[in-house]
């Protein structure tokens with residue numbers, strides 16, 4: 176099986192699922208990495224270290240900013256000349272566009288958002304969760320090459336071998352961009368829950384500390400949000416000590432405690448960290464579908480009957496305003512921070 180893996184990056188920051196895609200490709204045969212951009216020597220080097228047998232590189236100032244037209248035309252031309260059996264992408268907003276446009280050029284299809292891939296005879300069968308993860312769908316692509324985008328953190332990441340290197344093969348850029356990027360600015364959705372190894376999440380319970388006295392002059396609603404901010408400050412501190420990200424339930428988001436980009440669940444993000452700590456979250460099914468694939472779930476809740484405990488490996492029945500700071504202190508000591 177000849178597999179190509181597209182290495183997705185933004186300003187030199189590589190999507191870690193690109194390496195997971197190389198790992199997946201290596202289980203099927205040889206892997207050629209594809210690196211497009213401007214000044215991408217470090218990315219090319221890393222692609223060899225993560226196991227690529229060969230790297231195709233289009234390094235050109237016209238590719239400095241991602242634009243679908245030149246990227247897709249260059250990828251399609253490369254695939255037409257090299258005839259891979261499979262092209263893998265880490266799933267991102269950029270690769271959704273790129274894979275779809277290239278698939279049209281190559282007269283094939285894209286299996287999106289896959290969580291498993293297996294060979295059956297000479298056919299590749301992909302699995303992807305649908306209906307909020309309640310059903311696993313098996314799909315095949317009858318076109319060639321098969322194109323597939325992988326979910327982050329569903330496939331093992333290979334260990335890099337810094338001694339491994341190789342000579343990259345130069346690829347020419349095809350087609351001009353029809354659009355120009357005027358600039359970038361950070362947005363709320365900069366929170367990257369999808370790649371986080373640890374997530375500490377807060378729910379409506381983060382506002383429930385009646386002993387906290389808000390500044391004078393606040394009405395009830397303002398006081399609730401003020402208390403919630405104190406609760407989320409504790410959650411953020413724990414997340415920082417563990418090198419993780421901050422998540423939230425929809426009630427916390429709807430309550431105005433924290434922006435939507437932090438929401439986990441059916442109408443938020445689906446996450447798969449190694450560790451998920453749910454603080455003051457009851458465990459409604461719409462929240463659980465977003466985090467139940469975490470490797471280890473810890474729940475902190477005052478109510479011993481909260482449904483979240485059924486999903487959790489470890490549970491602490493207690494007040495998060497006491498338990499979370501105690502955990503932070505314990506981890507600081509343990510981790511020497």
Ligand SMILES: Cc1cc2nc3c(=O)[nH]c(=O)nc-3n(C[C@H](O)[C@H](O)[C@H](O)COP(=O)(O)OP(=O)(O)OC[C@H]3O[C@@H](n4cnc5c(N)ncnc54)[C@H](O)[C@@H]3O)c2cc1C
Nearest residue numbers: 378379380383424425426440441442443455457462477495
């Ligand atoms: C169509 C639809 C889509 C939805 N999508 C989502 C989604 O994407 N994500 C999502 O999360 N929800 C979603 N919901 C909402 C979901 O049904 C729940 O309402 C929500 O998850 C509840 O959030 P919560 O657990 O923070 O709040 P609550 O259910 O109110 O639970 C708060 C918990 O905090 C505990 N608590 C209170 N004070 C403390 C304290 N001091 N210390 C410790 N524990 C304390 C309480 O015992 C309680 O268990 C959706 C609902 C619908 C209908």
